[in-house]
Amino acid sequence: MALKYSRQREAIKEFMMTRKDHPTADVVYMNVRKEFPNISLGTVYRNLTLLSDMGELLRLRVGDGVDHFDATTAPHYHFICKNCGAVTDLEIPIIHSIDTIAGDNFNGRINGHVTYFYGTCEHCLKKSSN
Amino acid sequence: MALKYSRQREAIKEFMMTRKDHPTADVVYMNVRKEFPNISLGTVYRNLTLLSDMGELLRLRVGDGVDHFDATTAPHYHFICKNCGAVTDLEIPIIHSIDTIAGDNFNGRINGHVTYFYGTCEHCLKKSSN
């Protein structure tokens, strides 16, 4: 028996399921603390890492220096707002053909790619048009 | 006069020009120290950041927790070896069409994308086939 049940891990998992906005460890910590007032940040990190390693979560490194986590584990693309930093899912299918294109004149083996789209989100577009 | 000449910055720039392997701040530090034995790591970081902000360098966040820098500022794609962590340039043109694809059914504005291709580099492929 390698993995034991833990209420804290379950609470973290359940919280992640409710969020589509790719929260950071700190946001998870703040929220799970409502149910477990003295859970420690280390426990949050350990479980987020564990769940990511098991494939139940995705760890996103979007370039803002903080890791984001995503309970939607099926491969998909992300958009990052350069204005507010919000991370949102994109509803387009994975474009496998670019792996083939990238492999042209390249002597290694390409297994896949990670793409982040950057721009301005709907919310920030509205704000700036005032 | 906002920007003054500095030998240290010039040395950092020149070192970056000689390297195609996207060194980290620490690697730059180690090398520039040959010419400036008591340059400080802070100076290296400050200048790498300054040059990146001016557009003379690219700051790459490839997902390994350390920033890499690239003197080739024209947009291009990168490949990261999952085995050894090496970062190499890919010789394919930017595929602008995926920005359009990504914009389908999306209400924000997409300005561009950053893609990292992952796999095994030529060198590591050869080693593992022993």
Add this chain to the structure above:
DNA sequence: TTCAAAATTAGTAATGATTACTGATATCAT
């Protein structure tokens, strides 16, 4: 149910990359 082995935890310390601060030095227009 009780018990002990092993996983997990809370709390805290340590790490590693990067940034900020400070008094001394280098650059440059006048």
Add this chain to the structure above:
DNA sequence: ATGATATCAGTAATCATTACTAATTTTGAA
């Protein structure tokens, strides 16, 4: 040459994340 100011070296601080440790939970079997 000189004064204003950008830059520096050295060091301290910050921030995200990981590691450590003694106490608590979980769990399968007695």
